[in-house]
Amino acid sequence: MIRAFGPTEFLFLLEGARWTILLSLVAFAGGGVGGLILALLRISPSPWLRMPAQVFNRNASDLRILRGLQRLNQLQ
Numbered sequence: 001m002i003r004a005f006g007p008t009e010f011l012f013l014l015e016g017a018r019w020t021i022l023l024s025l026v027a028f029a030g031g032g033v034g035g036l037i038l039a040l041l042r043i044s045p046s047p048w049l050r051m052p053a054q055v056f057n058r059n060a061s062d063l064r065i066l067r068g069l070q071r072l073n074q075l076q
Contacts, residue, residue, distance in 0.1 A: 038056065042057070
């Protein structure tokens with residue numbers, strides 16, 4: 001039997017929306033900070049600082065596991 005949609009269910013949906021927005025903002029900020037650090041390393045005059053950024057940029061496109069994460073999350 002299906003329960004009626006009441007105020008408790010509505011509050012549960014609002015809580016889920018709040019967490020979704022919060023986690024999206026955290027991911028956005030973290031990605032921005034990580035991208036800024038990577039960009040600053042990439043334009044650094046020091047080869048010791050440039051090298052890790054270049055290796056990351058060269059290898060990030062080859063990480064096939066990152067392409068399948070969305071599908072993996074959908075399966076869980």
